[in-house]
Amino acid sequence: MNAAALWGGFFASAPVQTALVVGGFVAAVAGVVGVFTVVRGQSFAGHALADLGAVGGAAAFLLGIGQLAGFVGAGLIAAVAMEAIGLRRIQGRDVATGVVFGFGLGLTALFLYLDTIWGKGSNATVSVLFGSLFVIDPATVPVVVALSVVALVLVLVVYRWLLMDSLGTELAVAQRVPVRLAGIGFLVALALAVELSSMSIGATLSTALLIGPAATALRLTKRFGRAIGVAVAFGVAATWLGCLISYESYYWGAGGSSWPVSFCIVALVFAGYLGVRLGTFALRRHRERRAGVVGAVRLPDPAVA
16 A cells, blocks of 8 residues: 555545554553553453453443443442442352352343344444444544543553562552552543553454553563563554554455454554564573573683683
8 A cells, every 4th residue: 555545545534543643542542541451360351351341331232321431430339349348349249240240241141132122223242342444433532531531640640659668568558658548640641541441442352452562562561661662563553554554455356345453453552562572582582592502611720721
């Protein structure tokens, strides 16, 4: 595809412009929040918020309100409930947790079924579970930007507290860090990041955008600031390139349809993570072999010489 066709077709399309703006902001937020999510071992919380947020996204269709409001509303309620109960307590109760979150998915299935029966939206299931950046209402862009800024400000406010807590809760408490307050602030930011991702690429795939770029970045560097920058850059690049691949795939076959943009984004995230993981593994093995060869070489004894 030449540059003229790219600018004249892809970038000139209004749905594409909306997708690039929304996807860029969402990927940036997911990258920032995702690094702390991985380091703090709270990937479970992100997955749980996605499952429970889907209930709100499905209910939004039934109530005739915006899907974003449903996702964010349910996500914030779930975050408050998880904080009140205690995240570690929830994680420690595997059976109860599985039943509760399974019931949440069951509610999602019920709401999507009722929506289909009542005819309020034939694409509700695909929209809630798998999303599509190309069908987002341009009117939601300011709301997405505002919520993204709120999430980033929350992380910025508790940034130093989260760093201390990540090094060790006992150390953070000794330094008089308000660990509970930092946890609440981060959980709200996590809920916003997850639900914005759910609105963009679907509840089922949202954790891929949250965890994938962050896990990839942390394999490349252990420095927090640098890891956040890499995660944001990787997430935004995968999102924008996924939009381009999905757009161009319309012309690849005779079916007259495009590949799902959510699949394209997640596939790029997976490919990037797999490539970095294999690359770092190969580099480590190479260094170990070199170290083994050097260690096996016997230096001449000066006394003998």
